[in-house]
Amino acid sequence: MEHAQAVVIGAGFGGLGASLGLAESGWRVRLFEALRYPGGCASTFTKGQDRFETGATLFAGLGSDGLFGRWLQQHHQKLQVTFPDPVVELRRAEGSLLVDASRDAFIARLCAIPGAPSHQIHRWFALQSKVADALWPVLADPDRLLPLDARGIRWHLSRLPRYGVVLPLVGRSLGDVMRSHGIHDFEPLRTWLNATCQITIQCSADQADAVMALATADYFFRDAGHVHGGIGHLAQRMLTVLDELGAEVSMADPVGALTWLPDERLWLVTSRRHEVKTPIVVANLLPSALAGLLDSPTASLDKLARRVAHSWGACMLYLAVDPQAVQRVDAHHLELIDDTTTPLDQGNHIFCSISAIDEVERCADDSRTITVSTHIPLPAGRLPERSFVEEVQANMWRTLRRRAPELAAGVRRKWQASPRTWQRFTRRPHGRVGGPPRHAGLGAYLTMVNKPIEPGLWLVGDSIFPGQSTLATWLGGRKLAGRLARDTKRSPRLLAATQDDTCS
Numbered sequence: 001m002e003h004a005q006a007v008v009i010g011a012g013f014g015g016l017g018a019s020l021g022l023a024e025s026g027w028r029v030r031l032f033e034a035l036r037y038p039g040g041c042a043s044t045f046t047k048g049q050d051r052f053e054t055g056a057t058l059f060a061g062l063g064s065d066g067l068f069g070r071w072l073q074q075h076h077q078k079l080q081v082t083f084p085d086p087v088v089e090l091r092r093a094e095g096s097l098l099v100d101a102s103r104d105a106f107i108a109r110l111c112a113i114p115g116a117p118s119h120q121i122h123r124w125f126a127l128q129s130k131v132a133d134a135l136w137p138v139l140a141d142p143d144r145l146l147p148l149d150a151r152g153i154r155w156h157l158s159r160l161p162r163y164g165v166v167l168p169l170v171g172r173s174l175g176d177v178m179r180s181h182g183i184h185d186f187e188p189l190r191t192w193l194n195a196t197c198q199i200t201i202q203c204s205a206d207q208a209d210a211v212m213a214l215a216t217a218d219y220f221f222r223d224a225g226h227v228h229g230g231i232g233h234l235a236q237r238m239l240t241v242l243d244e245l246g247a248e249v250s251m252a253d254p255v256g257a258l259t260w261l262p263d264e265r266l267w268l269v270t271s272r273r274h275e276v277k278t279p280i281v282v283a284n285l286l287p288s289a290l291a292g293l294l295d296s297p298t299a300s301l302d303k304l305a306r307r308v309a310h311s312w313g314a315c316m317l318y319l320a321v322d323p324q325a326v327q328r329v330d331a332h333h334l335e336l337i338d339d340t341t342t343p344l345d346q347g348n349h350i351f352c353s354i355s356a357i358d359e360v361e362r363c364a365d366d367s368r369t370i371t372v373s374t375h376i377p378l379p380a381g382r383l384p385e386r387s388f389v390e391e392v393q394a395n396m397w398r399t400l401r402r403r404a405p406e407l408a409a410g411v412r413r414k415w416q417a418s419p420r421t422w423q424r425f426t427r428r429p430h431g432r433v434g435g436p437p438r439h440a441g442l443g444a445y446l447t448m449v450n451k452p453i454e455p456g457l458w459l460v461g462d463s464i465f466p467g468q469s470t471l472a473t474w475l476g477g478r479k480l481a482g483r484l485a486r487d488t489k490r491s492p493r494l495l496a497a498t499q500d501d502t503c504s
């Protein structure tokens with residue numbers, strides 16, 4: 001029987017953030033991952049001789065002052081990152097719209113479109129930038145998330161005047177705010193906002209919580225980065241640092257059961273190859289997946305599972321294309337929309353991320369890789385019908401052929417993935433990915449504090465606030481680690497349970 005001060009289940013970015021936060025605080029951590037490689041939805045996998053991004057492709061926090069950037073410097077880890085500008089090219093029947101890395105450049109581009117309502121566009125972005133400036137820095141430090149300690153309280157109090165702009169927006173939808181600012185009828189901006197809401201907070205602008213949507217619209221203007229060779233390199237760097245900090249990492253070792261031992265007040269974690277006793281378990285899992293590991297699931301898990309029940313699945317195309325088919329030499333990202341008047345899911349809207357020409361490790365030949373994704377709705381409690389998945393994949397190909405015919409014509413090798421594939425690889429039940437949509441209303445604000453499921457049992461990941469992106473899940477994991485390290489110092493029982501002589 002082995003012992004650990006904390007066990008983390010899953011090396012997605014939520015689990016990596018929690019493991020690193022605890023290991024950096026001096027805890028003896030044990031991390032279990034079912035796959036042979038880390039990163040989960042934000043990983044890089046090999047298929048044949050090609051290396052593809054699994055899901056996530058464009059990342060916040062990688063700049064030198066971002067959370068990832070600072071962490072890499074602190075641990076002397078190098079990562080080659082490029083910050084594309086334009087960040088994204090949005091192609092639809094109405095034309096191509098480049099989205100610049102600078103908000104001002106993007107505003108100028110929008111205002112130059114014939115018939116653009118320049119005054120309203122400026123007013124809109126004045127509001128958007130104020131909301132983003134108020135909220136985006138919260139993502140730069142876990143201590144700024146709830147529950148706050150004295151330092152976090154001081155930080156928020158010092159910024160109180162900035163939050164004034166946020167209050168009148170609480171409970172409203174982004175679509176409503178767009179209408180009141182006179183920009184809802186301006187198609188290029190409406191389409192961009194719709195597409196951005198879909199990929200960041202998982203719903204349309206008309207459904208989206210205005211505050212979260214205005215803040216996350218800054219995603220493109222805050223050093224959105226592409227990792228040379230794949231995001232898997234960042235996840236691997238994190239495993240390297242965990243190893244240096246003395247954490248035990250068991251890859252290809254899925255956890256199959258979690259049992260509470262009431263006499264010892266410890267959890268017994270049973271994986272394929274190990275049995276570990278620990279006072280703290282951090283599960284980087286969907287609530288329903290955690291429920292499947294427990295003897296008797298709790299009411300709080302059921303409640304969390306109901307929230308996630310509205311989240312999406314993803315259909316994917318993984319393509320290796322002739323380099324001649326790609327116009328630019330650097331990595332770039334295309335959003336392709338077949339019809340801007342219908343919902344941006346089910347292959348009508350696809351996000352395509354193309355590797356740079358010098359990412360030679362991607363393919364054995366000179367091909368460039370493309371990861372293509374779209375949202376697919378999932379029925380309650382089961383996988384979608386195969387015929388529906390095939391229809392969505394056919395829509396993805398149609399949108400690719402119509403909006404990027406040069407890429408479609410250059411395909412050398414192709415693979416497809418569906419919610420079933422996501423379920424098989426990431427073990428996310430029914431392939432639910434991306435976290436619950438942030439719909440307008442007060443619901444999004446009631447779930448901002450992570451609470452334990454049972455004594456010593458916690459969830460992290462994109463089903464838990466702030467969730468929904470690689471950076472946000474990592475931040476959530478680090479926040480929990482900071483809380484646990486602090487609480488342990490305060491609680492003699494927990495301290496005793498986590499000390500070496502108890503757990504050796």
Ligand SMILES: Cc1cc2nc3c(=O)[nH]c(=O)nc-3n(C[C@H](O)[C@H](O)[C@H](O)COP(=O)(O)OP(=O)(O)OC[C@H]3O[C@@H](n4cnc5c(N)ncnc54)[C@H](O)[C@@H]3O)c2cc1C
Nearest residue numbers: 010012013014034040041055056057058254255461462470
């Ligand atoms: C198609 C797609 C595109 C996206 N694009 C972006 C993007 O461009 N930028 C961005 O920032 N975010 C993006 N996201 C969102 C982001 O990838 C996710 O929100 C985030 O990576 C989720 O991390 P997580 O830690 O919550 O979970 P996961 O990534 O699902 O990690 C969970 C881990 O736990 C492991 N596991 C599961 N069960 C067990 C078990 N029993 N035992 C041991 N291990 C287990 C899994 O193998 C997995 O590695 C995208 C997501 C998708 C699906």
